[in-house]
Amino acid sequence: xxxxxxxxxxxxxxxxxxxxxxxxxxxxxxxxxxxxxxxxxxxxxxxxxxxxxxxxxxxxxxxxxxxxxxxxxxxxxxxxxxxxxxxxxxxxxxxxxxxxxxxxxxxxxxxxxxxxxxxxxxxxxxxxxxxxxxxxxxxxxxxxxxxxxxxxxxxxxxxxx
Amino acid sequence: xxxxxxxxxxxxxxxxxxxxxxxxxxxxxxxxxxxxxxxxxxxxxxxxxxxxxxxxxxxxxxxxxxxxxxxxxxxxxxxxxxxxxxxxxxxxxxxxxxxxxxxxxxxxxxxxxxxxxxxxxxxxxxxxxxxxxxxxxxxxxxxxxxxxxxxxxxxxxxxxx
Amino acid sequence: xxxxxxxxxxxxxxxxxxxxxxxxxxxxxxxxxxxxxxxxxxxxxxxxxxxxxxxxxxxxxxxxxxxxxxxxxxxxxxxxxxxxxxxxxxxxxxxxxxxxxxxxxxxxxxxxxxxxxxxxxxxxxxxxxxxxxxxxxxxxxxxxxxxxxxxxxxxxxxxxx
Amino acid sequence: xxxxxxxxxxxxxxxxxxxxxxxxxxxxxxxxxxxxxxxxxxxxxxxxxxxxxxxxxxxxxxxxxxxxxxxxxxxxxxxxxxxxxxxxxxxxxxxxxxxxxxxxxxxxxxxxxxxxxxxxxxxxxxxxxxxxxxxxxxxxxxxxxxxxxxxxxxxxxxxxx
Numbered sequence: 001x002x003x004x005x006x007x008x009x010x011x012x013x014x015x016x017x018x019x020x021x022x023x024x025x026x027x028x029x030x031x032x033x034x035x036x037x038x039x040x041x042x043x044x045x046x047x048x049x050x051x052x053x054x055x056x057x058x059x060x061x062x063x064x065x066x067x068x069x070x071x072x073x074x075x076x077x078x079x080x081x082x083x084x085x086x087x088x089x090x091x092x093x094x095x096x097x098x099x100x101x102x103x104x105x106x107x108x109x110x111x112x113x114x115x116x117x118x119x120x121x122x123x124x125x126x127x128x129x130x131x132x133x134x135x136x137x138x139x140x141x142x143x144x145x146x147x148x149x150x151x152x153x154x155x156x157x158x159x160x161x
Numbered sequence: 162x163x164x165x166x167x168x169x170x171x172x173x174x175x176x177x178x179x180x181x182x183x184x185x186x187x188x189x190x191x192x193x194x195x196x197x198x199x200x201x202x203x204x205x206x207x208x209x210x211x212x213x214x215x216x217x218x219x220x221x222x223x224x225x226x227x228x229x230x231x232x233x234x235x236x237x238x239x240x241x242x243x244x245x246x247x248x249x250x251x252x253x254x255x256x257x258x259x260x261x262x263x264x265x266x267x268x269x270x271x272x273x274x275x276x277x278x279x280x281x282x283x284x285x286x287x288x289x290x291x292x293x294x295x296x297x298x299x300x301x302x303x304x305x306x307x308x309x310x311x312x313x314x315x316x317x318x319x320x321x322x
Numbered sequence: 323x324x325x326x327x328x329x330x331x332x333x334x335x336x337x338x339x340x341x342x343x344x345x346x347x348x349x350x351x352x353x354x355x356x357x358x359x360x361x362x363x364x365x366x367x368x369x370x371x372x373x374x375x376x377x378x379x380x381x382x383x384x385x386x387x388x389x390x391x392x393x394x395x396x397x398x399x400x401x402x403x404x405x406x407x408x409x410x411x412x413x414x415x416x417x418x419x420x421x422x423x424x425x426x427x428x429x430x431x432x433x434x435x436x437x438x439x440x441x442x443x444x445x446x447x448x449x450x451x452x453x454x455x456x457x458x459x460x461x462x463x464x465x466x467x468x469x470x471x472x473x474x475x476x477x478x479x480x481x482x483x
Numbered sequence: 484x485x486x487x488x489x490x491x492x493x494x495x496x497x498x499x500x501x502x503x504x505x506x507x508x509x510x511x512x513x514x515x516x517x518x519x520x521x522x523x524x525x526x527x528x529x530x531x532x533x534x535x536x537x538x539x540x541x542x543x544x545x546x547x548x549x550x551x552x553x554x555x556x557x558x559x560x561x562x563x564x565x566x567x568x569x570x571x572x573x574x575x576x577x578x579x580x581x582x583x584x585x586x587x588x589x590x591x592x593x594x595x596x597x598x599x600x601x602x603x604x605x606x607x608x609x610x611x612x613x614x615x616x617x618x619x620x621x622x623x624x625x626x627x628x629x630x631x632x633x634x635x636x637x638x639x640x641x642x643x644x
Contacts, residue, residue, distance in 0.1 A: 001239065002221075002239040002240060003234070003238060003239045003240070003241060003272070007231075008172065008243075037240075060163075060519070062242070064239065064242065068256060068280065068408075070168075070257075073164070073399075077164060078162065078163040078164045079163060079198075079223065079240060080164060080168075080257070081223070081242055081257050082253065082255065082256040082257045082409045083251060083252065083257075084252055084253070084256050084280075084409060084410075085246065085249060085251040085252065085253065085407055085408055085410050085571070085619050086390075086406045086407055086408055086574070087406060087574055087598060087601070088246060088249070088407050088410065088568070088571035088574055091244065091245055091246065091569070091571055092242060092243065092244040092245070092246065092253075095229060095243040095244065095245050096231075096242050096243045096244075104617070106601070107597045107598075107600040107601035107623075108597070108601050110593070110597040110600075110614070111594050111597035111598050111601065112594040113593075113597075114590045114591070114594035114596075114597055115570060115590075115594050117590040117593075118570070118589070118590035118594060119229065119245075127617050128613060128616070128617070129615070129616050130564075130614075130615050130616075130618075131612060131613075131614065132612070132613050132615075133611070133612050133613075134587070134610050134611070135613075139191070140590075149630055164477075229569075245568055245569045245570060245571075246410070246568055246569055246571050247413070247551075247567045247568055248440070248567060249407070249410035249411055249413055249567075249568050249571065250367070250438060252408070252409055252410055256373050265456070267440070268436045268437075268439040268440035268462075269440050270434070271432070271435075271436040271439075271453070272433050272436035272437050272440060274432075274436075275429045275430070275432040275433035275435075275436055276409060276429075276433050277410070278429040278432075279428070279429035279433065288456050289455070289456070290453060290454070290455050291453075291454050291455075291457075292432070292451060292452075292453065293452050293454075294450070294451050294452075295426070295449050295450070301429075323561065324543075324561040324562060325556070325560060325561045325562070326525065326561060328565075329553075359562075382485075384562065384564070386564065390578060390602065392579075395486070399486060400484065400485040400486045401486070401545065401562060402486060402490075402579070402581045403518075403545070403547065403564055403575060403579050404575065404578040405574065405575040405578065405579075406574050406575070406602075407568065407571060407574065407575065410568060410571070413567050413568065414564060414565065414566040414567070414568065414575075417565040417566065417567050418553075418563070418564050418565045418566075419552060441551065441567075446493050448625060
């Protein structure tokens, strides 16, 4: 049963550095190997690299798209969800996951990190944002040093829900 | 490849008549038999009956939920999409499909029919709404007399997109 | 206090007939004369005509826009709300009102009618959709024969909330 | 004309410290004195304090609510916008403004900051989040030391749009 698998979102920018794209591909690959379902925003960059990695291991990939056109999904998305809701789809990306792995990214990624933390969904970070509030470090984004460590932490943090 | 399959939404109320629930189950069953992916709103009633029918044939079922909790999905949803967006999820249900089958239903279903027609997505109706505008019949909802006819029409109407 | 006034949505298409545009302008005019706040989707056609009518009487006009740009509002919108949420803004248009007046319109208008009825918000119709379900007339859309009758009915139907 | 005024969002948490509430009230007061329209999320805490401050100077206050009920608005909201869209309303709060003043706040506020920065809307911060990415400080949130400085900066940063 697919719905017994763990659903993990991979978030990050549409124009990653080559290193970020490589991290994303390895994260996707490892998630698929471990039987997790990959959720993402469905477009290019980190999203595409993660889906490509997952597909190379036969994993399931879900892309939750902002626009009106399923054709906008990257070619490695198997389940395109077409929302027509613009950036509100960012909320659905993280809420559909039980843990989130953030790789690099810009303000769109930061909005997803925020919505996840607001919803109590754990966020693991690879080369991404760090936060402080009123001058105090906020340690909610759990750092990882490698794709495998990120996937390990994401899977461990999913409590039975 | 899942994304080469046809995605069909089944929409209808949470409290269907026994006859409507039976229609929904048969529609779900037939869709799965024909290899289509079932998209729905993920909750009970027509949505649950359609998913149950699809699962009995090993089909893939996607439930796009209005709330914040994946546990709200009916037990036959394999891919729960958690939006937290309330009735705006109705828009994602129909836009994620290439054709829509409406069974009975109340005003929520009517909103989904409207959003589908506005987006140019064909709608097939079983015992559902009919529309007129300024006193003139609007024939956009394509009537079907049986679950199999509804599925046939839905699959035929999906042009290569 | 503005928030003690009655908030009424006027919904209808972007490309109305000349007669529909005239009805909308008169509805807007009458709403303003009666002290109501006009809510609409902020764009052209029926929305613009209603806002123009309201402004000619010094009324307050709110336009809830689907896109990202406040400049898309018609020139008679005083309070542009920029959602970036596409057609999900239709839901906010009707929920922000205590009664809805529908004038003509196509499927977008029908989606707004549906969301209003689903939310228990009264809908008054001028030359607009009529509905039947399973072959039985649904009389939820309250017909009016003139702009003044529509405004009268809308204001009467707002119970203290 | 209201729509010629500057629209400024004030964002921040529902449970601010007494100092943050005081800052918010002063920001609201100063915005109203300067003729700006206040946009906020319509609920309690920073949102209520800012609206109270604005109302004390006769300013216009808009509250864009997440739920289905206009009664959830704080008593100083003059224009309640009822979205029913949950946290997607955060996007509408910032997009409806030409500049944003963030006061304190938790992850919901951070999501609003992110959506504003992603949309190119300037953000001024009072005792709020600060960001770094990949170990490098991101200076997009413009710091202010006082309510008056925050309002000055917000008004200056609104270019003709």
